[in-house]
Amino acid sequence: MSDESGYDYVIVGGGTAGCVLAARLTEDPDCRVCVVEGGPSDVGDERILALRNWINLLDSEFDYGYTTEEQPRGNSHILHSRARVLGGCSSHNTLISFLPFPEDLDEWALRGCTGWDAHTVLPYRQRLRNHIVPVAEQDRNPIAQDFVTAAAEALGVPVVEDFNRRPFADGAGFFSVAYDPATGHRSSASVAYLHPVLDRPNLTLKLETWAYRLLPDASGRLTRVQVRHADGSTATLRSERETLLCAGAIDTPRLLLLSGIGPADQLRALGIDVLADLPGVGENLLDHPESVIVWETDGPLPPNSAMDSDAGLFVRRDPALSRPDLMFHFYQVPFTVNTARLGYPTPDHGVCMTPNVPKARSVGRLWLRSADPGDKPALDFRYFTDPEGHDERTIVDGLRLAREVAATEPLRHWLRREVAPGPDVRTDRELSEYGRRAAHTVYHPAGTCRMGAEDDPTAVLDPQLRVRGQDGLRVVDASLFPTMPAINPMVTVLLAAERAADLLTGRDGPAPTGTERR
Structure with a gap:
């Protein structure tokens, strides 16, 4: 040395x-x-x-x-x-x-x-x-645009043109991204x-x-x-x-x-x-834990996108809050790394929404x-261990709201079927069990x-x-x-x-x- x-x-x-x-x-x-x-x-x-x-x-x-x-x-x-x-x-x-x-x-x-x-x-x-x-407009996938429209209609939230213009407490739209639209x-x-x-x-x-x-x-x-x-x-x-x-x-x-x-x-x-x-x-x-709900689409999607996860949704389940307590990413690809492990099929063409816990109350630790x-x-990370069950409830509510958006036009006509967890998973207990087992991270330690x-x-x-x-x-x-x-x-x-x-x-x-x- x-x-x-x-x-x-x-x-x-x-x-x-x-x-x-x-x-x-x-x-x-x-x-x-x-x-x-x-x-x-x-x-x-x-x-x-x-x-x-x-x-x-x-x-x-x-x-x-x-x-x-x-x-x-x-x-x-x-x-x-x-x-x-x-x-x-x-x-x-x-x-x-x-x-x-x-x-x-x-x-x-x-x-x-x-x-x-x-x-x-x-x-x-x-x-x-x-x-x-x-x-940028040229990177806005048509199905993502229809997701934004459907989310605003289904949940009664505004369409947000720029999430970095405040104030906003909830809304659907295309995210702001640090990139050069001319080159990608x-x-x-x-x-x-x-x-x-x-x-x-x-x-x-x-x-x-x-x-x-x-x-x-x-x-x-x-x-x-x-x-x-x-x-x-x-x-x-x-x-x-x-x-x-x-x-x-x-x-x-x-x-x-x-x-x-x-x-x-x-x-x-x-x-x-x-x-x-x-x-x-x-x-x-x-961390920001999230889960996933996956749909198969009728066929291949248009190719244009900034990075296939560039639209989403913020909502307040409690209107007394000044900031969102639930958010989604809308993926223009089926993100199935966890659902496949649980035995669900992986569609050739699909989309997913990822209900996310913005202010998770579960706290973990790191050690040598x-x-x-x-x-x-x-x-x-001790995911979903907060005593009040806030994080678990957020995921369950998110899965339910995702289904409401998916059932609303103009998004509805793109979707052939719900692949994971599937329409038969409906009770809070079932959604919680699926949502926690299929949960992932947004890589935000x-x-x-x-x-x-x-x-x-x-x-x-x-x-x-x-x-x-x-x-x-x-x-x-x-x-x-x-x-x-x-x-x-x-x-x-x-x-x-x-x-x-x-x-x-x-x-x-x-x-x-x-x-x-x-």
């Missing part, structure tokens, strides 16, 4: 947040930044850049593929995809891009996260470099933030390089990052200002635990020397199986290093994103979330990274626009 030249900042993880920080910090030509990314570059790789290829990236060479612990009330066979490529999950996902609801950010502030309220955070939308637009290419964090600045002499990318341990220097600061290259060789990188962990809600807590930061009893049981007893590391594992960095951590108030014993980070008790170590990724935003969280991560760049540089945030409550 050899020491390499030091940098002002070492960023562990070249994903959604890491790309933002690298671009922003290297705007200062005297600031030397090294990005450690476990996967390859996405530059010029059509497999990554072509948005419609996203589904082929799951369980591929670009995917870490984390398994799920036994789920007594859910699906134990879910493979949690985490991207192994520059740009992280923004190079791997559907790039559905929603601004967080103001209520979600204000909820963080109420939990002691000073400076993370909507008034402060939402103006950072002005700085986002991603090209985020509603799905992604506007991922790497494309938008890093590709234009790859020639900066103060930016170093360490690709196919995996960080597996943090080490303290003589003063006790965790300034040394041990890494392993693709050829098996190892090295130590040194940060002279701060080490920034941007490896995501699974690998950031994993790295902290391997480095001796986490629940002391668990670490000692694995033979790991304890540097800091932080019981919240790996706890508060959040051993002290070996090569062993993947254990993930127990979060919360495992959450920030919180000073007097919160389980908070891992303070509102400046500093790891408790560790000078010069911050976390910037979805693991910082105290609670889950109701929407796809990628834009929330981008906003958090833009704000983190200001916290690091001392730059003032953008001026409020007066639209933060929109």
